[in-house]
Amino acid sequence: MEDYLKKRQDFEREITTAKYNGIAFTPLEEETNKLYRQILISERATKDDSFYKGYTLKHREQFEKESHIFKAIQKLPKGAVLHIHTDCCMDIDWFMEELAYHENTYFNQETSTFKYFQNAEKAESGFKNLRQEREKASDKAQFDAEIRKCLFVQEEDRMVSKENIWKAFEKKIMSISGVIYFREHFPRYMKRYLENFIKDGVIHIEARAFLGFTFNEDGFNLSVNEEMDMISTVLNEIKAEHPYFTFQLIIQGLKMWDVNQVEQYMRDALIAKKHHPELICAFDMVQEEDAFKTMIELAPALIKMKEMQAEIGVELPFVFHGGESLHTLKNTNLFDVLLLGTKRIGHGINLSQHSYLLEKIKNDEVCLEICPVSNQILKYIDDIRLHPIKTFLNYGVKVSINPDDPGFFGYNGVSMDFFFVSFGTQLDYKDLKLCAYNSIQYSFLSDDQKKAAWEELEKRFQVWCKWFIESNLSS
Numbered sequence: 001m002e003d004y005l006k007k008r009q010d011f012e013r014e015i016t017t018a019k020y021n022g023i024a025f026t027p028l029e030e031e032t033n034k035l036y037r038q039i040l041i042s043e044r045a046t047k048d049d050s051f052y053k054g055y056t057l058k059h060r061e062q063f064e065k066e067s068h069i070f071k072a073i074q075k076l077p078k079g080a081v082l083h084i085h086t087d088c089c090m091d092i093d094w095f096m097e098e099l100a101y102h103e104n105t106y107f108n109q110e111t112s113t114f115k116y117f118q119n120a121e122k123a124e125s126g127f128k129n130l131r132q133e134r135e136k137a138s139d140k141a142q143f144d145a146e147i148r149k150c151l152f153v154q155e156e157d158r159m160v161s162k163e164n165i166w167k168a169f170e171k172k173i174m175s176i177s178g179v180i181y182f183r184e185h186f187p188r189y190m191k192r193y194l195e196n197f198i199k200d201g202v203i204h205i206e207a208r209a210f211l212g213f214t215f216n217e218d219g220f221n222l223s224v225n226e227e228m229d230m231i232s233t234v235l236n237e238i239k240a241e242h243p244y245f246t247f248q249l250i251i252q253g254l255k256m257w258d259v260n261q262v263e264q265y266m267r268d269a270l271i272a273k274k275h276h277p278e279l280i281c282a283f284d285m286v287q288e289e290d291a292f293k294t295m296i297e298l299a300p301a302l303i304k305m306k307e308m309q310a311e312i313g314v315e316l317p318f319v320f321h322g323g324e325s326l327h328t329l330k331n332t333n334l335f336d337v338l339l340l341g342t343k344r345i346g347h348g349i350n351l352s353q354h355s356y357l358l359e360k361i362k363n364d365e366v367c368l369e370i371c372p373v374s375n376q377i378l379k380y381i382d383d384i385r386l387h388p389i390k391t392f393l394n395y396g397v398k399v400s401i402n403p404d405d406p407g408f409f410g411y412n413g414v415s416m417d418f419f420f421v422s423f424g425t426q427l428d429y430k431d432l433k434l435c436a437y438n439s440i441q442y443s444f445l446s447d448d449q450k451k452a453a454w455e456e457l458e459k460r461f462q463v464w465c466k467w468f469i470e471s472n473l474s475s
């Protein structure tokens, strides 16, 4: 038996050495990992199927109050967030306090849409001033609760088929874009969500964003330069308080556009990159994968990127969505995003069914931006215990954990994703640290910035471990 146990230990070491790829863990971290696993096992024993299958508000209230793992994860250093959509990160409490009853906010009850208008004469038909409507309401708390429900995906919104969930989700996105993109609101909106991520332990963000969506008092779009200056001002304000924090934009286009539009937009993105090299890091195409153009349909535009880069004199790498789908016959986007040279892949969940591609991604170190809560809310994974993230990690594929559209899923930051996926797929402390490490390693930070970010993170992990052990959460 002794021999067998020795063989077993060597085998385990062989497997984990490949997985952690040179990341060392201190004795304090080894102890932390053991304790984390124990607590995870005992908390999981109290949950039944419904917990893993339903990311419901009811469950959330319960674990936010009771789970030691959740409390620990809230304090955990997270590294970088590599996958969010910048218009999908609204802090709902902030909106209720600052924008919902702002004098220029109007609401269309029939479509549940909020919109900025300069004054009542300019308001489109069907839109009423929300502040005035609230004044008329007899039960203000009830009125607030109804408004709040319009802002993120509710349980009842999810009572639709897989085919229809995106419609409910996109409706929410559209319902606030007419308010948050107003030139005076957008910087405040953005500052608030960045601060939320910083509070949640995030030190770097690469956020997907459209070019030229912000608008002025008369409803006209600002120029790309004005928009970029506005974002830079927000970042400077944040940096004054949090000097270690870094941020870049991934410019995103829409898959519903035709090829000519995509080509023009790529050109705009390259010009923007040329003028704001520090601010823009990559390019992507978004929207529901199975409902709009496939990557092969968009390829006539996308393959021109190299030529355009040479012409404009600047580089803009691709970071594409891919594999956010349950189809493997009619959706072959994963092949194309790899052939087109994507540096990372947004989601990649159905890679679990493409073993050859998985091997390639592993060898080429194409990091996956996994978004666990999003995958469940948008009905790609019914039971979070079956999320393939752990298979990817254990196979040595590079993975990071991200929130995608936290505002519309009803939370701020990325703790919810770390918690839900750790709880569901039994990721331990070492797994989570590995994901945080990957998020820095496969970001667009320079080598020096990565080194500084990693040093900052390493310090925070040691402090966290000490706190985790001393606070004796299991007793």
Ligand SMILES: O=c1[nH]cnc2c1ncn2[C@@H]1O[C@H](CO)[C@@H](O)[C@H]1O
Pocket: 085, 086, 087, 088, 170, 173, 208, 286, 287, 288, 289, 321, 324, 374, 404, 405
């Ligand atoms: O998970 C996702 N996959 C693909 N596109 C997404 C996802 N989440 C949001 N968007 C897209 O991003 C835009 C808002 O910034 C929306 O067009 C939405 O379709």
